[in-house]
Amino acid sequence: MISAQVVHKTYIDGETQVHALRGIDLNIGEAEFLAIAGPSGSGKSTLLNIIGCIDTPDSGEVQIDGELVTGRKTRDLVEIRRAKIGFVFQNFNLIPVLTAYENVAMSLALLGLREAEIRERSMTMLAEVGLQGMEDRRPSRLSGGQQQRVAVARALVKEPLIVLADEPTANLDSETGEDVLKLMLELNSRLGTTFVFSTHDQMVMEYARRLCLLHDGLIVSDEHRSA
Amino acid sequence: MKLWNIALRNIFRNGRRSVLSVLAVAVAAMSITLLFALVEGIKEDVRHNAWNYESGEVRLRNSQFDRYEYLNPVHYVLPNYEAVLQELESMPEVAALSPRINVNAAAFRGERRILARGIAVDLERERSYQDLDALVVSGRLPESGRAEALLGSRLARELGVEVGDSATFLTQTRVRGSNAFTVDVVGLASFPVALLDRAAFIMPLDVAAGYLRMGDAVSEILIKADGRSGDALAERLNAELAPRHDSEQYLGGQLQASSWTELSAGYRFLRIADVVYSVIALFFFLLAGTVIINTTMMTVHERTQEIGTLGSMGMRGRELVRLFFTEAAYLGFAGSLFGVLLGVAVAVPLGRVGIDFGAAMEMVEMDISTVLYPVLNFRSTVWVFLYSFVVAVLASFPPAVRAARLRPVDALRG
Numbered sequence: 001m002i003s004a005q006v007v008h009k010t011y012i013d014g015e016t017q018v019h020a021l022r023g024i025d026l027n028i029g030e031a032e033f034l035a036i037a038g039p040s041g042s043g044k045s046t047l048l049n050i051i052g053c054i055d056t057p058d059s060g061e062v063q064i065d066g067e068l069v070t071g072r073k074t075r076d077l078v079e080i081r082r083a084k085i086g087f088v089f090q091n092f093n094l095i096p097v098l099t100a101y102e103n104v105a106m107s108l109a110l111l112g113l114r115e116a117e118i119r120e121r122s123m124t125m126l127a128e129v130g131l132q133g134m135e136d137r138r139p140s141r142l143s144g145g146q147q148q149r150v151a152v153a154r155a156l157v158k159e160p161l162i163v164l165a166d167e168p169t170a171n172l173d174s175e176t177g178e179d180v181l182k183l184m185l186e187l188n189s190r191l192g193t194t195f196v197f198s199t200h201d202q203m204v205m206e207y208a209r210r211l212c213l214l215h216d217g218l219i220v221s222d223e224h225r226s227a
Numbered sequence: 228m229k230l231w232n233i234a235l236r237n238i239f240r241n242g243r244r245s246v247l248s249v250l251a252v253a254v255a256a257m258s259i260t261l262l263f264a265l266v267e268g269i270k271e272d273v274r275h276n277a278w279n280y281e282s283g284e285v286r287l288r289n290s291q292f293d294r295y296e297y298l299n300p301v302h303y304v305l306p307n308y309e310a311v312l313q314e315l316e317s318m319p320e321v322a323a324l325s326p327r328i329n330v331n332a333a334a335f336r337g338e339r340r341i342l343a344r345g346i347a348v349d350l351e352r353e354r355s356y357q358d359l360d361a362l363v364v365s366g367r368l369p370e371s372g373r374a375e376a377l378l379g380s381r382l383a384r385e386l387g388v389e390v391g392d393s394a395t396f397l398t399q400t401r402v403r404g405s406n407a408f409t410v411d412v413v414g415l416a417s418f419p420v421a422l423l424d425r426a427a428f429i430m431p432l433d434v435a436a437g438y439l440r441m442g443d444a445v446s447e448i449l450i451k452a453d454g455r456s457g458d459a460l461a462e463r464l465n466a467e468l469a470p471r472h473d474s475e476q477y478l479g480g481q482l483q484a485s486s487w488t489e490l491s492a493g494y495r496f497l498r499i500a501d502v503v504y505s506v507i508a509l510f511f512f513l514l515a516g517t518v519i520i521n522t523t524m525m526t527v528h529e530r531t532q533e534i535g536t537l538g539s540m541g542m543r544g545r546e547l548v549r550l551f552f553t554e555a556a557y558l559g560f561a562g563s564l565f566g567v568l569l570g571v572a573v574a575v576p577l578g579r580v581g582i583d584f585g586a587a588m589e590m591v592e593m594d595i596s597t598v599l600y601p602v603l604n605f606r607s608t609v610w611v612f613l614y615s616f617v618v619a620v621l622a623s624f625p626p627a628v629r630a631a632r633l634r635p636v637d638a639l640r641g
Contacts, residue, residue, distance in 0.1 A: 054539050054635040075543070082541020089639070093536040097236035102228045109228050110541050154540075 001161060001194065002028040002051060007060035009046050009217075020046040021057070022217035028162070031192040033185060035199050035208030042214040044198035045166055051196065052085050052164045053077040065161055082110055086155025086193075088165035092147040094139040100126060100150045101135035107158045125157040126150075129183060145176035149183065156187060162194040169201050181207045230546065234553035237526075245558060248522040252562025253569060255515035256615040259508045260570025260608055264601035266497075266504050268578070271602050273493035276420055276594035279357045280346070280427075282490040283325065283449025284457035285464065287311065291480030292446070299331055302401050304444035306476045311448060314468060320460055322453035325349070325356040328435045329446040332396035334386055341385050343396060344426045345376070347435030356451065359429065366390035366414030371431045376410035379418050381425035388412050394428075400440040408438040419596035450484075457486040493594045512615055515562070516622035519555055523626040527551070534630050535638030544631035551627035552620060559619025567612045574601045 009021040020043040028034060028051075036044045049055035050062060053069055054077075062070050069080060086107075087093075094103045101122055108118040126135055129149040139147050148168060155163045165184070169177030185207055188195050197204050205211055213221040238245045278284050292303035305311060308326050315321050330345025350371050353359055359368055362377070369375030376394065378386070388394050395409040410430055418424040432445070452460045464484035472482045488494050527534070534547060581598040 049636045052539065054535075054639070078538075078541055078543055081539060085539075085541075087536075087539045089536070091532075093532060093639075095233070095533060095536070097233060097240060098228065106228050107540055110546075 001030050001065060002026075003061075003063040004047070004051065005061045007047070007050060007057045007062065009043070009050065009055070009057050011046075019217050021050070023060070024217070024219060026212065026219065026222075028194060028196060030194060031188060032194045032196070033188045033207070033209040034195065034212065035197045035205050035210070036212045036214060037199055037205050038214035039200065043217040044214050047214070048164050048166055048196065048198045051162070052087060053080050083158070084161045086158065086160040086163040088148070088151045088155050088163060088168045090167040090170045092139070092144070092151045092171070094147055094150055094154075096139050099136050099138055100131055100142065100146075100153075103139070103150055104153045104157050107154050111158060121157055122153075125153040128156075128187065129153045143176070144172050145179060148172060148176075148180050152180065152184060152187070156191065156193060159191070160193065162196060165195060165197045167199055167201070168197060169199070169204055174203065177201065178203060230550050231553055234550055235557060237550075237554050238557050241526075241529075244522060244525070248518055248558045249562040249565060251518035252515045252559055252615055252619050253566035255511040256563045256566025256611055257570040257573070258566075259511055259611045259615070260567050260603075261574055261601065262504055262508065263607045263611060264570070264574040264578070264603050265582075265599065266500065267602040267604045267607065268600045269500075269595060270497050272419070272596045272599055273491065273497055273594055274487075276596065277487050277491040277493055278449070278451060280418070280420065280423060281594055282485070282487040284452045284487050285450040285461045286485050286487070286490060287315075287448040287450065287464070288446070288483055288485070289477050289480045290483035291478060293483065293485075294480070299399065301329075301331070301399050301439065301446070302403060303478060303480060304401060304441065304446060305448060305482065306442075306444045308443060308445045308448065311468075311472075311482070314471075315448070315450065320453050320455040320463075321450055323356040323451040325353055325449040326432065326445040327447050327449060328432060328439060328441055330396070330398055330430070330435050330439065332398040334394060334396050336386055341382075342426060343382060343428060344423075345396070345398075345428050345430055345435060347430050347432045349432045356449070362416040362418060362429075363414050364417045366412070369410075369413050369429065369431050371433055373431065374408065374410045374434055375413040375430065377414040377416045377429040378412050379424040379427045380415050381421075382428060383412065383415050385425060390414060398439065400438075401442070401444065402440055404440075406438055406440075410434075419598070420594050421597050458488055460484070461486040491594065508611075508614075512618040515615065516618045519558060519619045519622035520626060522558070523551055523555060523623040524629075526554070527626050527630040531630075531633065531638050532641045534633055535635045535640075538633070538635030538638060547631040548624075548627045551623050551630060555623030555627075556616075556620050559616045562619060563612045563615040566615065567608060570611070571603060571608065574603050577601045578603065 004024055004026040007021050007024040010017055010019050024047060036047060038044050050057050057070060061068060064080060064084060104122040104125055105118050108121060126132060129152055131146060131149055169180060172180060181204060184195055187193060209225050211223045212219050287305060289303040289305055292300055312324055312326060315324055326349055328347035330347055332343045332345055334341045334343055364380060369377055386394055390412055392412050393409050394412055395407055397405060397407045400406050418427055461484040469482040578601045581600045583598045585597055
């Protein structure tokens with residue numbers, strides 16, 4: 001479903017040239033629950049950004065759903081993100097002026113769906129993540145865990161091929177983090193959506209069904225685990 | 228979730244900054260509304276004064292008079308003026324007529340020579356041309372056939388006369404002889420123009436004709452047009468009326484019609500002023516625009532991560548631009564509306580009581596009144612609103628485009 005072949009990425013950080021990815025090969029199948037782990041600067045976020053079509057590799061090829069995305073125009077990448085990719089961020093990144101419902105509905109509104117369908121799917125998804133009755137709350141009136149649930153709902157409501165989660169538990173206490181992980185695992189099992197995490201949280205690694213370890217821009221270990 | 232709704236909420240995120248932006252646009256819109264109302268008032272005033280005291284909307288004179296005006300050629304007159312008036316009255320586009328004799332005169336007070344300008348008018352006919360009664364501040368208007376005059380208040384002070392006194396003037400007759408005449412001061416006038424107030428007096432046409440040996444002639448005929456523009460009427464008069472009059476009677480000259488737009492210095496000044504004020508308006512709006520640019524830039528800077536989030540969700544660049552545009556549109560709309568309403572609220576009462584420029588206008592050599600009344604012009608007020616609104620919205624364009632061009636990956640880093 002997702003294939004990255006010999007992906008290289010170098011960026012400039014101040015006056016230093018950083019080789020973030022040095023020829024990554026990675027294939028991700030349907031309904032995987034994959035954690036990409038590694039120390040800071042190992043390239044895990046860069047890899048996630050490239051898979052998520054918000055960054056481009058210097059060389060190599062990335063295919064999503066059989067479609068080559070490297071070398072595509074910016075507006076094509078926007079359309080791919082809009083339809084096929086959901087993001088969950090470390091800081092939740094909810095839109096503060098929107099309610100929980102509106103944050104979720106926004107994903108569907110961008111797809112140009114009808115109001116009734118948006119409402120039905122958003123409410124259902126909020127219920128799925130356990131936020132029934134909190135639809136009208138703005139992010140400032142939600143706890144960190146609840147905000148991350150809204151972010152998960154926002155990512156999943158459009159039924160993407162893949163959800164990319166960058167350090168999703170980093171700003172949550174361990175109990176809340178585990179709740180969110182369990183939720184994502186359950187949704188992965190039930191909806192069949194692929195989840196890819198970048199993390200250095202041990203708990204996330206434990207929950208992962210597949211764990212890739214990155215070091216200095218290279219995959220040094222790729223472990224598949226049984227459920 | 229509609230973009231306009233998100234934009235509306237966004238402007239309340241930093242209420243104080245939004246209020247400041249609205250105020251900046253409002254101040255510009257209010258100032259320009261007032262400025263345009265004042266300019267419109269000045270235009271109206273210049274037109275009114277030029278039509279009543281200087282040139283009419285169209286002025287008929289002997290063409291030789293204009294040629295030798297610097298020599299005060301009082302002998303270049305419009306002879307047989309009653310016949311000319313009859314011809315003019317038969318023309319539908321002529322609304323009102325004022326035959327006049329210009330009495331360039333001097334009076335003496337002790338050793339001092341005081342220059343005065345008599346405007347001799349047919350008092351009956353003048354009623355349909357202008358409201359002379361409105362000029363009278365004490366006493367009454369002079370009557371036809373009587374040696375009476377209505378003096379400008381300042382002129383009366385200069386001469387040391389009051390209502391009931393008499394004043395003697397020295398002038399030149401049509402045959403270029405000197406003649407002195409004495410008139411009873413029956414009233415004092417408040418002319419709107421300071422220059423007139425300290426020099427002008429109004430007297431009956433028939434009396435002035437006698438003193439100046441004018442016979443059947445007048446110095447000029449002022450015309451107000453009905454419907455048609457003065458320019459068109461002057462053109463028609465020059466084409467149709469002038470050739471019918473014998474050049475010999477005009478001492479080699481001819482009957483010549485001139486529109487006020489070519490005669491009035493005030494009109495020419497206002498045409499330049501129009502451009503100057505429009506440039507000033509542009510600068511005001513650009514200034515307000517920079518505030519909107521600044522606000523949008525700060526907003527973009529503050530919401531960089533949010534822009535990244537929206538980009539990662541698949542929001543298109545043009546949708547992001549529209550979001551910031553809409554926010555600026557709200558601010559621009561509120562500021563423009565508030566500013567124009569404030570401008571109207573200030574201009575309307577000022578239009579009633581006027582703004583007294585008093586001493587500042589004393590030495591202005593133009594037909595501009597000392598008290599000016601701002602006049603709100605619906606079209607220009609609507610333009611001010613639209614212009615300030617559009618400038619405010621366009622000002623958000625550069626930072627909005629910059630936001631739209633941010634790569635989500637960079638924006639997410641903040």
